[in-house]
Amino acid sequence: MGGLKKRLAGSSMVEAIVASLIFLVVFVLSLSTLTGLTLRRDEGHVLLEVERALADCFLRYGDGSRAPGNHTDEFEWGTVTTVIEKYDDYENIQRVALRATISGSRKSIEYRRLVVRRSVEAP
Secondary structure, eight states: OGGGOOOOOOOOHHHHHHHHHHHHHHHHHHHHHHHHHHOOTTHHHHHHHHHHHHHHHHHHHOSSOSOSEEEEEEOSSEEEEEEEEEOTTOTTEEEEEEEEEETTSSOEEEEEEEEEOOOOOOO
């Protein structure tokens, strides 16, 4: 039983620093790979254009003066589909759904809002 009582030597400071550096390198490489997989370089400015187009379409179709229906707008980056429909049993409230679909991507952005319908007089 005397052979079972071996003492393990403690790790030196150099071994701890080397292990820390190896861990740091692996962490940095995995983090850069992960961000490269989730976000393309040109995607940031495209998302800004999409947000701007959604705001413009909402200003155009979400003022409450349009009749219920579907509208599609084409852009360089993709399409915005606007669906206007009556909200439940309320005559003066509309549901406006805007959906931006980006070409060549699986991403899409969707907004839904309720607006008060304005009465529009015939010209």
